[in-house]
Structures are given as structure tokens and as C-alpha cells.
Amino acid sequence: MSLETTLQQIYDLPISASIRENVNAFPLIESLHVLAITLVFGTILIVDLRLVGVASHRRSADRLIRELLPYTWVAFALAVISGVLMFVSNAPAYAANLEFQLKLVAIALAGVNMAIFHSTAHRRIADWDTDLPPPAAARVSGFLSLALWTVVIVLGRWIGFTLDVLF
């Protein structure tokens, strides 16, 4: 099958082999991944709680979003890069892992939730910028984001216990 061939080709890449062979590589990449994830969740948590209706360090929801989202994005990029490096080191095992597949689905759903928020409630943010609690649409987005990112973290930890190849 072509997918299997592709996964095996990824596994055979020099970078994949060097991550497998260097004993410190995987723990270092994994530590970076945990750091990145805690930064993503930690910053998005503040924004999501504000959307749910918990006061933040500033009243304006729009300013809070613009203030913290750049940090979330940089951390997310770091999480993706470190995640890809872990994936390539054992591509066939990750691809076959149910928790890994579900985690990707949960990340995609978190992205869809964010896109919906930005194209609906966030468009009208001037109307509710300083309202506490914000309108229902924003609260639902915030709650869904919290739930989905929590699921992402839990599934991520489960991969470490269910992956067929352990280091």
C-alpha cells in the first residue's frame, strides 16, 4: 500500500534514524513538546476563560486576544515542529495509534471552533468587548476550546502509553 510505503520512507529518512539513534534526542524533543503545549494551553486558557466569562487582567476581550494570541501561535508552531519530529522518528507506529489519530481530529476540531469564532462572534466583538459575561456564542466557543485542548493533552499523554514502539 502506498500509505505504508510513505510511512516507511519517512521512517527511513536520515533525520528519523538520528532521532532514534541519539538517546537524548527524543527526550529533548518531547520536553520541548510539553513546554510548547503548556504555553499553548496556558495562554489559550486565559482567553477561553475570558470568553466563558471569567475576568482576565484586562477588561477588553479583543485586546486580550490580540495580546496573547501571538504567544499561542509561536508556541503552537513549536508544538507542531517538535510533534512532527517525534512522528517521523516512528511514523508507522504513530499513524497506526488510535490515540494519535484522535488527537489530530481533536486539534482539527479546535481549529474549526476557532475559525467559527473568528468569523462570527469575533466579527461583532466591538458590541460585547467589555461585557462580562460575553454573549452565548462567545461563551460556547470558549467552552469548546477548553474542552478540546484538554482532550488533546490527555490523548497526547495516552500516546506515550499505547504507542507500539517505545524508546
Next chain:
Amino acid sequence: MFIQSFGEWLYDTPISTTFRDITWVIPAVQSIHILAIAVVIGSALVSELRLAGLIATDEAPGNVVRRYLPWIWRALIVLLASGTLLIVAEPARTLGNTIFWVKMALVLGAFVLTLAFRRPLLAAQAGDAATPAKPIAFLLLAVWVVVIFCGRFIAYT
């Protein structure tokens, strides 16, 4: 060694055996542990970047600290509780591990630094300058980052 015999005793206790036998306990507690770390990191990031003068400079430092410091304490309690459960489940992995003790020393250090330099800001009035802000802000963030690395490396040493 006292620690080693204590670890062996703990390993044989029914509660430790139960935690290991129920396969979801350790990953579930570790997930809670990571979520609580995220609360510390998010709270510390915003507080320290504010105190370094890099974000939210229109808000008083005292207000920002007042908003996030209680969350750091709450998350630390969750971290101590979940961390204790993880020690009970796998004593040898932690108690006999140098990285674990380095991590504990760093957590204690971050706790003391936060108490000494951040807690007083709760009483600060708007407009009070928080000095010297930058070195301690970056030091605290760096310590939390090293704590995360130590935490992951416990699994590999």
C-alpha cells in the same frame, strides 16, 4: 539507604500496587499534572512578561499579579497532589532519581522566589514601580522551563 528502603516499602503497599494495576491511573494523573503545569506556565508567563514591562503595560503590575498569583498557588497544590500520587505509584522512578530531586529543588526555588518577589506586589498600588523587574522575571520563567524539562527527563533516567 533510608530512601531506597522507603521506596521499596511504598512499592509493596496495596495502594501503590493498585495504581499500577489499573492501567489508566498513571496516564490520567500525568494528564492532570500537565494541565496544572499549563496553568502555572500561562499564569507565570503573563505575570512575568508584565513585570518585565513587555506586555499589558497599561495595566498596573499589582492588578496582573493579583489576577494570576492565586492560580499559580492553586495549580501548585494540584501539582503536589498529582505528583505525590505518581511517586506512590512508581517510587523507584522518582525517589531514586537525581533529576527528580533537581526538579524538586527548582520547584522550591521558584516557589520561594515567587513568594519573596511577587507576593509583595499584591499590596502594590497602581503606579508603583516593580524593580528590579526584568532579571527576576526571566529567571523565574527560565526556572519553570527547566522544571518542565526535568519532569520529562525523569521518565528517561
